[in-house]
Amino acid sequence: MVADGALPVVRVDVLGPLRVEVDGDVVAVPGGRRRAVLVLLALAGGRTVTVDALVDALWPDAAPASGRQALHSHVSRLRGHLGPAAGRLVTRPDGYRLDIGDEHVDVGWARALLRTARGVADPTEAFALLRTAEGLWRGPVLADLDDVPPVAAAARECARLRQEVVDALVGAALDSGRADEVVGLSAASAADDPLRETATLLHVRVLAATGRAPDALRLAREFRHRLAEETGLDPTPALGALERQVAGGAGSAAVPRPMDPAGSRLVGRAAEVDGLRHALAQDRLVTVVGPGGVGKTRLALAASGGADATVLLLAAVTDPRAVVHALADALHLAVARGDVLGACAALVGDRDLLLVVDNAEHLLDAVRDTVAALLASCPRLTVLVTSREPLGLAAERTWRLVPLAVPAVDAGGRDLAQVPSVALFLDRAARVRPGVVSSDADLAVVADVVRALDGIPLAIELAAGRLSTFALADLRDRLDRALDLLGDGRPTVDARHRTLRRTIAWSDDLLSADERRLLRHLAVFPDGLDLVAAEHLARAVGVTGDPGTALARLVDASVVQAELGDGTRYRLLETVRAYALDALAAAGERDTAERHLVAWATGLAAHLAAAMASEHEPEADATLRRELRNLRAAFRLARTSGDVDAAAAVVVPLFEAIGYRDLVELRGWALELADDPALGASPWAAGVLGAAAEAAYHGGDLARADDLARSGLAVARDAEDAWSCLLPLAVVELARGTFADSAGHALAAADLLPVPRESLGIAAVATAYAGDLPTARGLLDRGRAAAVSPTMRAWHAYVAGEIDHLAGAVGDAEAHYVEAVRLSRTSGATFVVGVATVGLLTVLTDAGRVREALTGYRDVVDDFARTGNWTHLWATLRNLADLLDALGDHATADLVHGAADAAPDAPADDRRPRTPAAAGPHAVDRADLLATVRAAVDRALAARTVTGR
The missing domain is CATH 3.40.50.300 (P-loop containing nucleotide triphosphate hydrolases)
Structure with missing residues (x-):
């Protein structure tokens, strides 16, 4: 036995998804079988679990011959996850034991709290203990391990335990005059098992105690009828006795009615x-x-x-x-x-x-x-x-009066509690389930909740009230049903305040028919519309009179928010939008509204394509990023309805964005559409395949990019189609190091269009890499002369930097790289920012400016990793490896080069020819490799800080 305090404390929580903490720090335990072993050991209560029992649990059908060895491996890895607490996983002659007490396993703690509460005379004290016990459940118990029979059985036992805890908690609430705090919990318990009389009796008592005697009697009658219909049985005499008590008024005054919301603290x-x-x-x-x-x-x-x-x-x-x-x-x-x-x-x-x-x-x-x-x-x-x-x-x-401020998406830490919407949720949650928010992770979930509810106080208070029924994470995951989920569950003088739906319907009833129709059709746009688009929509749906007047009326009626800034944007709060979508379906207008959304998206995509080729590209980039949620909704609608042409009309015009911007989602749309069997009959087929080839190239799948581009060329109908397929072929060959082929594809593409765009720049850089700098400069001059948009000017500045760097004109190269970074940042072309920065870092390294180079490499590695662009990330890592090697970190440099040699998506490197033998010993986990590289950069920077160099 390990003495208490000799090792760090290990806590294992199973009342929800598995959660493991070592001295308060959450530890990830990957792998289903490994997690199952840990759960079975934790549930054993400090007893030894035999090897045979664990093997049978992990392989219930038939254990493989290597089962015992595999189990030993899982246990060994578990010790690694436990780190300094590894000694708590003890090996015994016949099995294994996890040396932690019941108080460090949430289910054991729940049982202990239940036992203690049952022995307490004071109902208020019992209520507090049981509230803590019930709060230990965080969601479905170990749902990802339900294929392990002993774990599934334990989950069923946990469900029975929760039933006992809830029954005891509701009883304690009734005895202590706090029935209003468990209305939702008792209702959910009765609904979970409609034939369980104990839960029904308790909920009848709760309803009566909160002034809802008619509801209580109706529930009792419904239970009596349901029991007879489904089982042929009669309820126990206790139900009849309780009905008589409620009908006679007994119990209705046992608990005071809930305080009116206006009487609670304003937060x-x-x-x-x-x-x-x-x-x-x-x-x-x-x-x-x-x-x-x-x-x-x-x-x-x-x-x-x-x-x-x-x-x-x-x-x-x-x-x-x-x-x-x-x-x-x-x-x-x-x-x-x-x-x-x-x-x-x-x-x-x-x-x-x-x-x-x-x-x-x-x-x-x-x-x-x-x-x-x-x-x-x-x-x-x-x-x-x-x-x-x-x-x-x-x-x-x-x-x-606007909704309460909500946290920024990237906000975190204890400061979240000071954000008004979060503070209101915490205040109300503390009344329902004290201590339910106890960690920074819980605060982050609360931040998600209040953001989803747009900071509306009524919605936040109703959501906090639902903590009597749902765990915090479960509440967040169900907010898509907020209109009906967030009823307050109590009688009010004004019934329209009982749910969000009724509250919003009250406003909707005050609108004219035209205004209600416009509101419904605005709802299909998840992120609202600008003024021009909203007015166009108003005309399209048949609003009579001035569309601006109808919009102003919706704003005056507080059902549409007008965001004033760089132009006016009209959007609906999410709760209002959910109501309007339901009304849209009820009016039979959903299909029409969705067609408006898709038509808007295809029109916007065509507009963006033209604007991105012009000097107005920065504005187009801002519009694309601003409208991404709406475009996503339109693309998904087109896909759901099987309208390949409409989906393609959204994707194909965004070819430039797929290639140059960090909007990885757009790449996924192109690749998804390319896999659709119905694409072959579409006139957009070649354009989609070209866009998908570009997406595959940026995702590092050179072979797929090549296949898609060649398939697109085979069905190309016009010059634009052919150009969009030749361009990815050119960059694929560039990555492979076949420079002549790359230049050939790029020049062929340049001849197809009046404006060559980046084609001549690709031909120039391929020619330069092949060693012909004079020809490369000529191609560059032709391409640069035709460049209009900031991204095209940035692209050609980058190519100029590459050519000058190869020619040894380091100062000129640096100036070109800096200009490329500057221009591409103004246009949102993050890809050019990345490649130009890598070029600049090589210049800095050659100039001995090592600290600047190391800092820059750390940032650009993170950027390429974030967008999944491993082809260019490998090139970046190789350059960084050379620098680390020169600084004496030979081990990291060898690891990087070996991994790149083995990677199929790494670009060719004529200094290090790839060999089949290289792939074996150097194949590494990429996340581990990046962690190693980042640590190496940090060490190198720290060393230079110490030495002053």
Whole structure:
């Protein structure tokens, strides 16, 4: 036995995906069988698991002859993963033992908490223990190991244990007056096993305790009927007794009703509260405008706090004529007949008063008239209105409330907790499941959740409430069903606030038929549209009148967000978009809307192709990156519907982007389309095959690139088709070192089009590598003269640098490389940035500027690795290896060169002819190789820091 404290603590969590920690640090355990061994040892509770039992578990059908040896190998590797805690995996004469206590395996800890809670007299203390136990489940238990019989059996046992924990937790909540905190959990438990009477009894009690006696009785009746229908059995007498208690009112007061949301702490809005109070000090009529669920009511109440305020709640008022009567009620004024509004104005008179009018959007005309009359009659009255659109009065100051700020995609660390949307989620989550967010990884999941919900407070609060039912990661993974998932599960006076769907429907009902139709059709664009495209869409869907007016109305109604910046862009919050997509399907317009999206995408692709060949390329690059989500949606729609031509019309015009930009996804589209059997009948076939060949080349698959390009040439219908296939052939031959063939393909391509684009530059660099520098310069001059776009100018500057470098004109070469990097950065051509930087680094190395070279190599290696461009990455690594070799790191240099010699996607290197024998001993894991290289660069930089060189 290993003494406690002698080795680092190992924790194994199995109540979800397998998670292993060594002294608090998460350790990855790859390989299904290796993970299964660790799980079986952890579940054994410190007992020895025999070799025979482990072999039978790993190979349940028939163990191979090498099974025991393979098991030993897995155990050995597990020790490697455990690192300094490897000694906790103990070898015994007949098997293996994992030396950790039950408290370090989450399922053991859950059992211990359940045992302790059952022995505690105080229900509040029991509730806290059981809440901790229930929070240990993080998702489906070991779902990736369900093909290992003992693990599958353990997962079923964990499910039964969770059932016990949940039952005990709900019971403790009822006993401690906290039924409102387990409504969702008890509902999910009853739904998981609809014939389990214990779960149903508990949920009936919860519903009754939270003031939902009719729902409780209905649930009991449905269970009785379902049990009889499906099993022929009757429930136990306990159900009848409970029904009588609920029907008689017993239990309904056992738990207080949940606090109204407006009574909970306002989080993340301190600046807005101060700003709104300042606005109220300056203006007599301020309207807080924003989408449903953004928190207008709560902000208004917070801003009015401490003032002599009267609150007029209009959510339940549906008749415009009733507004003045509701006002009288709010002022505690009894008016039996006569001029109700006049009586209200007389009561207010000239005293200082703040009138808060909440939820005015569905009664705009009546509220407008009422407020105007009050302001005219009551000189010291201030009115604060909440609405989804302004009243439209001249004296009105509009205060637009936007959703809470969400974290940037790359944000991380504990600072996430200070972001307003995250802070709100944490505040509400702590009320549902204290301690559910306990690590930086959990915070990152919360950041994903609030981003997916666009920072809408109502959505965030409802999501946090669902932690009573879902683990944090499971909640995130189900947010595509947010409209229906995020119901608050409790009765409210205003039923439209019970779910996001009803909240959004309230706004939708206030729109005209044209406006609703435009909203529905905007929803198929996942990232919104700019003004021109949105107006074009409005005309296409038959909006009458000025399309800009319809868009403005949607913005005023707070269902569309207008993002003002470099032009106006109209987008829908994700929750509104989900609602609109459902409405689109219900209206039978989904196909039409999707055709609009695909037509927009094909038109945009054609526009981008023309713009990228011009001086307007930087703007085109920005547009392409901005519209990538919409293009992705259009491409997927075309693929799903089997419209090969439409998909091709999106991909083929983006040939230049596939070749020069780090948008790896576009390469995948081209390769996917090239594999479609239906492509052969398409007029776009050659263009697709050429684009796919370019994509395969940048992915390092030279053989596939060659095959695709030659297949495309065989079916080419015009010069553009042939050019798009000859160009990848040229660069493939360049990578192979067959320079004459490369130049031949490039020159043939140059003759096909009025503007040769990069063709002459490729011919020039191939000719230079072959040793004919004068001819190369002539080709370069011809290509450079025709270059218009920044990328083409950058490409030819790079070629000039290569030629000058070969000629020994190092200073000129450096200037050309620097110019190539500068130009390509302005246009987004990351590929040219990479190759030109590599050329520049060789110049820096030759000039003895080693620190600059090492730093540059580290960055460019990461860039090529990120985009999967191993052909150019191998060339970069070889150059870096030469530098490391010169610095004395011969081992790393030999490793790199050997790996490159063995790699089929590495470009030819005439200094190191490839031999079949080279492939064997030097074949390495590429991720390990890159890690080794990065470490070598760091060592070299550190050494130069120490020596000052």
